[in-house]
Amino acid sequence: MMYLCPCHFGLEAVLKRELAGLGLTVTRVEDGRVFFEGEPLAAARANVFLRTAERVQLVMGEFDATTFDELFEGVKALAWDEILPVDANFFVSKAYSVKSKLFSPSDIQRITGKAVVEAMKRKHRLTIFPKSGASFPIRIAIIKDRVTVSIDTSGESLHKRGYRRMRSAAPISETLAAAIIMLTPWREDRILVDPFCGCGTIPIEAAMIGRNIAPGVSRSFAGESYPFITASMWANAREEAKSLAVPDRKMSIEGYDIDSEIVAAARQNAAAAGVLDTIHFQARDMRALSSSHQYGFIITNPPYGERLSPTTAGSDIKGTKSAAKTVMSDADIKELPALYKDMGEVFGKLKNWSYFFVTSYDKAQESFGRKADKNRKIYNGMIKTYLYEYYGPKPPKRDKA
Ligand SMILES: C[S@@+](CC[C@H](N)C(=O)[O-])C[C@H]1O[C@@H](n2cnc3c(N)ncnc32)[C@H](O)[C@@H]1O
Numbered sequence: 001m002m003y004l005c006p007c008h009f010g011l012e013a014v015l016k017r018e019l020a021g022l023g024l025t026v027t028r029v030e031d032g033r034v035f036f037e038g039e040p041l042a043a044a045r046a047n048v049f050l051r052t053a054e055r056v057q058l059v060m061g062e063f064d065a066t067t068f069d070e071l072f073e074g075v076k077a078l079a080w081d082e083i084l085p086v087d088a089n090f091f092v093s094k095a096y097s098v099k100s101k102l103f104s105p106s107d108i109q110r111i112t113g114k115a116v117v118e119a120m121k122r123k124h125r126l127t128i129f130p131k132s133g134a135s136f137p138i139r140i141a142i143i144k145d146r147v148t149v150s151i152d153t154s155g156e157s158l159h160k161r162g163y164r165r166m167r168s169a170a171p172i173s174e175t176l177a178a179a180i181i182m183l184t185p186w187r188e189d190r191i192l193v194d195p196f197c198g199c200g201t202i203p204i205e206a207a208m209i210g211r212n213i214a215p216g217v218s219r220s221f222a223g224e225s226y227p228f229i230t231a232s233m234w235a236n237a238r239e240e241a242k243s244l245a246v247p248d249r250k251m252s253i254e255g256y257d258i259d260s261e262i263v264a265a266a267r268q269n270a271a272a273a274g275v276l277d278t279i280h281f282q283a284r285d286m287r288a289l290s291s292s293h294q295y296g297f298i299i300t301n302p303p304y305g306e307r308l309s310p311t312t313a314g315s316d317i318k319g320t321k322s323a324a325k326t327v328m329s330d331a332d333i334k335e336l337p338a339l340y341k342d343m344g345e346v347f348g349k350l351k352n353w354s355y356f357f358v359t360s361y362d363k364a365q366e367s368f369g370r371k372a373d374k375n376r377k378i379y380n381g382m383i384k385t386y387l388y389e390y391y392g393p394k395p396p397k398r399d400k401a
Helices: 012-021 040-049 068-076 105-123 174-183 201-210 231-244 260-273 310-314 330-349 364-368
Strands: 002-006 025-030 033-037 057-064 089-098 135-143 146-152 192-194 253-257 279-283 297-300 354-359 374-380 383-390
Touching: 002 040, 012 025, 012 033, 012 174, 033 040, 040 231, 057 068, 068 105, 068 146, 089 105, 105 135, 174 201, 174 354, 174 374, 174 383, 192 201, 201 253, 201 260, 201 279, 201 297, 253 260, 260 279, 330 364, 364 383
Parallel strands: 089 135, 192 253, 192 297, 253 279, 297 354
Antiparallel strands: 002 033, 002 057, 025 033, 057 146, 135 146, 354 383, 374 383
16 A cells, blocks of 8 residues: 655655654655555554654545546546445545646545545445545645545644643644754753743653654544554554653753743643653743753754734644743844844853754844854745754763763
8 A cells, every 4th residue: 555644845854764764665755745655554653653744644546637527537436445434434624736737625625525426336336425434534635737645544633742732822843843853963862952942842752752652652543443454453553652662761851941831831741741750841041051061952943033823822723722921023023133143152152062943034044143064944834944953073982971
């Protein structure tokens, strides 16, 4: 079977590495999506283990279409009856088109839905389907007239690990935080500090990586009710994840933020993720950052000046509360040059440290006062951000110990 995992643009290489680490065969990498093949168990393992994918989708088929007739016939020709049970509650949950003749998502959705019904009629002699069983969200992407039709096996997006019950005004996505950490040379035996930790996403993801806690081990997935991925496959994937975790591993991870309410939220989130015991959280201005360690890592997501409406600040995640008191104002945006300048001075005092920060503030390097050794473009949804990478020397072996 072929699967595809969408990811943030710019994270394809790290996702590919993750899939290879799971022993899965990557067949294709495109902007914002990575394809792999495997048995149905692979879908369960990918959902449970992947830190940087947004979803795991079973690819039903790919074909070219420039007219709605071609779209209809192409979708109808796919083997829906092999995957969907007769009572399946199938629906097109997402349709999008990029640089293609067919561009109306609602029409693409409607035609696809009709074609699936026609395909199901081939096998089952019914005209109306009860749709009383498990939900099968169908996703359809048309990129340069090439159609990819898939069934989502994840349900809620994989960045929703389940631990983030409280959030800051501008939280980084869990998948992006994990990817950034995985793009640095940080390992669990090294110190990691996030001086702008907000609701704790970077320290929590680092602790989960360090303890080898699979991000999906405690959540549910749409594919758990699909007949082709059996309950024992999901149980196997979770058992494998539990057997690999090192929940007692102690690490030096620190998270600071100027806002004490957000720091309290970070503690709650870390407790929900089961990693509070290995993270030191404290309310502190970045300008007061210091460390007695000679070598270490700063991995952080400083303020970047996005103006957030109160709605975005408070409520895009169902059931989560916002710990943010304020939204970023023009006054805050004006403070960015001084803040980044101070960051450059404060980080610079930590001789031998390596630092990595992700931001969409376009004058970041200029204000920071030092050109990054490397930078990487990553899209956080529609927002273009850069990960700026500054490398310190490697510690001598005995210091590392
Ligand atoms: C972009 S947010 C970080 C979001 C975080 N990565 C998360 O997932 O929640 C920037 C954070 O910097 C904090 N902040 C702003 N100025 C600060 C300062 N001078 N020192 C420390 N934290 C500061 C804000 O309170 C905010 O939580």
